[in-house]
Amino acid sequence: MKKEFYSIAKLLEKNSKILDVGCGTGELMKYITENISSDIRGIELSKSNVQKCVEKGLTVIEGDAEKDLKQFPDSSFEFVILSQTLQAFLDPENVLNELLRIGKKAVVSIPNFGHWKVRLHLLLKGTMPITENLPNEWYNTPNLHMCSIKDFENYCKKRDIKINLKNLKIKNFFSELGIFVIEK
């Protein structure tokens, strides 16, 4: 399992009600079910991924986070997880609002565009950065709205969203991923 998933799982509370938005093949959900809380649901865009989740015995609905989160009532989950997909939405602001509406807390991870390798790549090569977490070329990347840890922090400040992390300046330089717990 990806290191990121262990970091996300650590931020969750035991036996809490959780929604994994864009749960993929259900790897993280399975880990959470077995170790943290079995009260977890997923929503996933890809049909074949949903079928892989069903194979694992997970409760998942096929759906699009940009349209289908509105069916969940306010504060219906203790935690809503969004792992590395925020930057791929057409309207990430709307998705963030929905996460904070249906979840008491949201755990959001983003590939950090402020990482030193990314900065160096653009500075020295003058081309769009390609790293382990950002493997695609500019013409085939699913990422429409890249941001840095600092951008995300600024956004939360502007929108009065509480954010858990400290030392963000250092993290913005040295972390390839930003993982946040946010709440309204």
Added chain:
Amino acid sequence: MSKFNNIKKIIVKKSLKLDCGQTINNFPLAYETYGKLNDKKNNAILIFHALTGDQFASGINPITKKDGWWSYALGPGKAIDTDKYFIIAANVIGGCMGSFGPSDINPDTNKPYGTNFPVLTINDMVNAQYNLLEHFKIEKLFSVIGGSMGGMQVLQFVSNFPDKAFTAIPIACTASHSAQNIALNELGRQSIMADRNWEDGFYEEKNKQPDKGLAVARMAAHITYLSKAGLQEKFGRKLQERDDLKFSFDADFQIESYLRYQGSVFVDRFDANSYLYITRAMDYFDLTKRFDGNLSKAFEKSDTKFFIISFTSDWLYPTSENREIVIALNAIGKNVGFVEISSDKGHDSFLLDVPDFLNTVKNFLNTSYKKIK
């Protein structure tokens, strides 16, 4: 009735108050079972058939001598595994495979009921079948499963008996019959009623059969079970055993010949009045009606784990209508999974060899069963 002498049935002694106001009792409910009920009685699955189905879901139907309607899904090692689960399937009341239906003899007249048979609802069908739980002394079913009208019965079952099924799989169905659904059913009914041999529904006592009307009803319905792409791929404009058009109204095209064949074999196994009564029950189906239009309320008391399945090319009960059920369940925090399976086989996909569908059902059942064992 003699042809149904050797099939399994229970006589329901308890009175059943129908939605139309009439009460029935001492009526036959024909059923079939597959697999074995275990000692804990926790491996039972009740499956509900669609409009023209019956209790013979798998193996050879002893009356028609054809394969059971769900042979792809149900059997040893299959999606609904008869080596593991005990499967009960009943013929709906109003049907024509041994359960109480319009061709039964009315004791008041000593003639078949015909159109004096009471108009039924999906609710009535489900309440009648509930008696099978008592018959087999099953406290709680492991699952209730059905496609199309069978899916409607699944929804109605969970709504009526919220603590009687651990899991439910409604497939390619709706919570409320749409105007288009009603229109298509009305087309079929009018076709039957336009046949001179229908005799206002009393054809049996006159030794007649409205075969032409019933065949046309089946032909029209059959088109709605397929997709445009599926039809085009299978038939296109291919000609039927001829090199060129005949400039007549014979079946020049393969699709015509195919539909005529479907119509002709259907009349041998299905009763025209049953077709009227069952389509009527589907049209009356609106699970939201009793709940002020709020579908969520229909499931409020349920602890059943749902898995809902639709098909990309099903335009009769499209994904959007299946998704309404998902939305209603999520709105009240119920446990629901959902997937739309890619298939160009139209509404009929649930009856056919569609591996993604069959695997999904199998995986959902097997992983859920591990949790209750």
